[in-house]
Amino acid sequence: MNEPKHPSVIAREALRRLASSQLAPTPANYQACYNEIANLPNVPAFPEAQLRELLGELPVRNEAQKKQLDRLSAAIAKRSWQGVKESLAAFAQAGESRLHEVGMHALAPALPGEFAGKLARFVECVLPALGEEDSRILSVAGELLLLLRQPAVDIGQVQALFGSLTYQAVFAAEEQVEIKGSLLKLLHLIIENIGELSTDDSWLKGQIDGLLASVAPPLTLRHLDEMERRLRDVMEKQGRAKSRSVEAQAEMRHMLAEFIERLGVMNQSSTEFEGRIEASARQIQQVSRIEDLKPLLDDVIAATHAMAEETAISREQLKGLQEKVVVTEAELIHLHQELDSASALARHDPLTDALNRKGLEEAMDREISSMRRKEAPLSVSLLDIDNFKKLNDSLGHEAGDRALVHLADVARRSMRPSDTLARYGGEEFVVVMPDTKLEQGIEAMARLQRELTKAIYMAGNEKILITFSAGVAQLAVDESATDAIRRADQAMYLAKRAGKNRVMGG
Known part of the structure; x- marks a missing residue:
């Protein structure tokens, strides 16, 4: 039995196959060669939001259909294409059974025009995520879109075409997810290899760490744009100095x-x-x-x-x-x-200038080593801005960004020099507090809440009160940083459920 090939070997073979086949060096062609050599399936991003919108628009005519909609909701939550396909098919069959029971199969109503339009938009939104390589998906989707744009849309035809599209989309979606995962693994391998080959250039380490942090899930375009802008600035400065x-x-x-x-x-x-x-x-x-x-x-x-x-x-x-x-x-x-x-x-968040995830990891390693060496307490807090999505939706993302900067500035003013502030992701921050017991950490976060209340945030001419919910955990002797932050996160959610603007220990 042959041993599985290393990803770097597969990558080189895929590049050679691209060249020998005279194929354009596009991500799609490269991934096709890579998957063919590695025997890997592929899956794209799961369109949860669009499926939720579709779920809300499906008409319920009987108890059986209501049960299938509950199954569909559960399948969406589990991100299961197979569950989505089965529940939609069962939902349609339940509707047909009911029509047979009342003798109205021949008089099946047409799909409402507004719902047909929303379903068409959903299909259009999902198609790019499935890629353009599978002609069968494009053919069925085109036929379904043409049908949905007719003045009177037959439910039976829509059901048949949508079922066929869902069945084929399951495999395409799985393929796209595998493509994304394989490309990220390949990118990690390349970046790590560059770092190993450049052991004498310690100045390069920050760029390598920043790149590895930027390709760590979850990926967002905004995060990648910020990292690209910061790395370009770093590279320019390092180029001149070098x-x-x-x-x-x-x-x-x-x-x-x-x-x-x-x-x-x-x-x-x-x-x-x-x-x-x-x-x-x-x-x-x-x-x-x-x-x-x-x-x-x-x-x-x-x-x-x-x-x-x-x-x-x-x-x-x-x-x-x-x-x-x-x-x-x-x-x-x-x-x-x-x-x-x-x-x-490259170890700092470009927006708030707090440490990023990579910088936090290094800081936690240092503090944990110091804690064990000195046998001193170490506490960590995870805080999350309350109602941040509402602030973004009502005042815009720029105001939301300024609110994050405002909180980071207030936090730095109220923290001790030995404390460390890091942006954990989105509107979440982590504060590392050495020589601090759990009760002292809770009091420190409560004090920061009071300082934040005094420092009013101005969004234009509007005064905005920013609050946060926080959880605090004191590290056990043999506990990892990840486990301690997870406990602080759980305590933070308890604070949210208790009414927000609170601090709880974990």
Whole structure:
């Protein structure tokens, strides 16, 4: 039995197959080659919102149909295409059975025009998620859309076509989900491999961490856009600093070469001077007349002056080189600090400047290690802004973003320097509190609630009171960060159900 191939091996084979087959390098073609080699099924994103809208519009004519709608609701909650298909088929059959019972099968009413329009829009919204590779889905969907746009729509025909579309959509949806998962795994593999190949460039670590964080589920276009904008800024800064760092290192090497060359010249001059002095000494020993001594002394004095002058020049040149080395070394230190700073940006949320999930993970690892080393308490709080969706819907996403920034600013002002603030996702934040017991953590969050009440948030000319519900958990000795945050999350939901704007311990 053959062992399964590693994803990187499959990826390379898929790329070679694209090239050998002369196919366009599109994601769809690549995924088709990848899945063919790996024998993987595929599924797209589940259109829960559209199915819920459809569920609300289906007319109920008997108890059997009501029961099937309950089954459909449960299937949507479980994100089960098979359950959706079976419950819709049973719903339609229940309607037909009722018509047979009252002898009105031949007089089946037409589908209401408004509902037919909504059903058509639902099909149009779902189609892009299913891809364009399956001609059978496109054919059935086109036929169904054409039927739904007729003045009088026969329910039986709609039922047959919708059942066929649902059956085929199940497989297409599964395929799209598998495609998405496989591409994310491949992207993770590529990013991690780049990080391993670049072990000497510590400044690159922030970008790698940021990319890994950006492709971690759940994915949203807004989150990806923010990460792209932040990474582009980081890459630009790092590119400039890296280029100047390379130039500065080249300058250091050039100055070192000049230094060695100057030492060689000094050594050569010293050797020549020593030779001239020794020759003059031998000649002096052979002098018998005083008048013959003067030329020899003049030569010694001239050689001494030349040596002194050469030494002074070399001293000045070496001093200049030393000053250049000091300046260049200081610049290199500054450049490395800039690289570290730019790399650290990838660990922060671009909107609120709080830590992101990756930064929180690193902070929690440090604090947990410190907690166990010092045997000190450590508490963590998860807070969620109350009625944030309502604020977004009524005032717009820009006002919602400013509300998040406002909360983060107030939190930083009221926190201790040792505390850590991180944006956990959406309107959720995590506060890490070292040397803090559970009761102290609850009081700290209650104090933050009071400070937030005093700091009124202005949305234009409108005063908005921002509140949050929070849960606090004190880490057990052997507990992981994930488990502690999960307990804080559960306590936060209890606070929500208790009336919001509350803090509870978990």
